[in-house]
Amino acid sequence: MTKKLDINGTTLAYDESGSGSPVLLLHAGIADRRMWHGVLPALADRHRVIALDLRGYGDSALPPDPFAHHDDVVAALDALGIAQAALVGCSFGGAVAVDTALAYPDRVSALALFGAAVSGHEWSEETEELWERLVGEVDPEDLAASAAGEVRFWVVGPHRRPEDVDPALVTFAEELDRRALAAEQALSAVDVAELDPPAIDRLGELRLPVLVTAGAADVPDIVRLADRIAAEVPGAVRLPDVPDAAHLLPLERPEPVATALRDFLG
Structure with missing residues (x-):
């Protein structure tokens, strides 16, 4: 059953399961929270897992007021009574996760990035x-x-x-x-604030556990971004690319994603 949060003048939809240390799942820009349906239950035996629809996506509303996705993420944590959470992001959701960790470092305990984009990255x-x-x-x-x-x-x-x-x-x-x-x-008709300066030249500022990987069949830019994140974030763990998987890695291969997350989050 879809749950709703009233935050920052809008309503965000989410699914929630389990109990324990909190984990927030952030979807790709070509998807919504349903892309995590094979991963969420695999983590719920040891974590409080929330799959969120970002503003305007899925079942979340889009009022016309200016906003920033990373502000919404922290407001959602506030509304859920969560002081600090691990953020798990795919593609655009990965970019939002990184932006949130840079803007609100005390609210993010760890980052797990699957085929992540990064704000400020220019496509080749x-x-x-x-x-x-x-x-x-x-x-x-x-x-x-x-x-x-x-x-x-x-x-x-x-x-x-x-x-x-x-x-x-x-x-x-x-x-x-x-x-x-x-x-x-x-969203193109709404003023969406970006992290300033963007994350692409600030990866070295991240001081928290970071896991990063990609699908082996993803576009080369995404694989190179995973390499760059791993190289520039102190102590980041770069897992091998997942075979026979492309950009929606958690949807296409939920089992290795869930296994990686269980090992990483402990």
Whole structure:
């Protein structure tokens, strides 16, 4: 059953399970909290696990007022009575997790990053060329076509063919992404504050346990970002890339993700 938090002038949706040390799961920009459905129950025997829909995504509302996602994360922790939590992020959710740890270092006990983006990172020409080769031009008003293109790029990935990937995963990912694209269209009309300065040149400021990995079939920029996070964050743990998995790693391969988290979080 979906739960709701009233914070910062909006309503955020979340799922919660288990008890113990708190863990907050932050979804990719092409998805919502449902991408964690295979990971959440695997952690709930020893952790209080919350999967949150960021503002505008999934079942969370989007009022027109200016906001910052990292402020919402901390307000959600406040509303849940959590002084400090481990943040687990995939893709855009990873960027929000890192921003939160930099903006509110006393509120974050650990970071686990799966195919994470980082605020301030600029995509390489290689990524743009891969998009042109794999997807090409898509009408942004056609959410179904846009979702199909993004899933081909991110969820199938540049190193696999669509027929190599579970059709049920592709179908569910396209449904998640259609909803996320509608959220992004709405978010484009709202003033969303970014971390200033952004995280990409501040990774060395992180002073907490950090776990980082990616799917071996993800786009090269994401794998390189994982390498950069591991190189620049003192003491970060870089796990090997997960075979036969792309950008929605926790959705596609929940078992190794859950195992890594259980080992890392203790």
